[in-house]
Amino acid sequence: MKYGFDKKIYEAWNSMSPDSGRWYECLGCGQNHADALHHNFGRGGTNKRYRKAFGSILNSVPLNNELCHLPSHSKIKRDEYFLEQVFRIVQKAVRKGEYRMVERDEEFYEIHSETYKSLDCKLENLKL
Ligand SMILES: [Zn+2]
Ligand SMILES: [Zn+2]
Numbered sequence: 001m002k003y004g005f006d007k008k009i010y011e012a013w014n015s016m017s018p019d020s021g022r023w024y025e026c027l028g029c030g031q032n033h034a035d036a037l038h039h040n041f042g043r044g045g046t047n048k049r050y051r052k053a054f055g056s057i058l059n060s061v062p063l064n065n066e067l068c069h070l071p072s073h074s075k076i077k078r079d080e081y082f083l084e085q086v087f088r089i090v091q092k093a094v095r096k097g098e099y100r101m102v103e104r105d106e107e108f109y110e111i112h113s114e115t116y117k118s119l120d121c122k123l124e125n126l127k128l
Pocket of ligand 1: 027063
């Protein structure tokens with residue numbers, strides 16, 4: 001895993017068990033070849049609050065860099081599919097005690113709370 005996110009995010013993905021995290025699974029194509037994390041909703045631009053929040057694990061998407069990230073980057077949408085997939089993975093990891101929510105996760109959730117609610121992804125499910 002490489003590029004862009006804080007080291008802790010890569011460590012968090014790598015420490016999830018396959019059953020909850022599937023960190024090796026590329027969410028772009030489903031093959032087990034993820035080696036990079038894409039910023040689903042970008043990096044938050046110049047807004048300080050957004051920059052911090054968009055560094056959340058909830059904004060990170062495992063992809064294969066060569067095959068599924070770089071070639072199609074302009075076509076990868078800021079995507080509800082990714083938002084939901086990652087939420088469900090992190091939720092499982094929280095339940096199994098493999099991940100603990102931090103402030104930027106809560107901020108990211110708040111910024112996208114309307115979308116999360118429409119996907120039936122509840123904030124309390126990310127808390128123990
Ligand atoms: Zn792929
Ligand atoms: Zn990207």
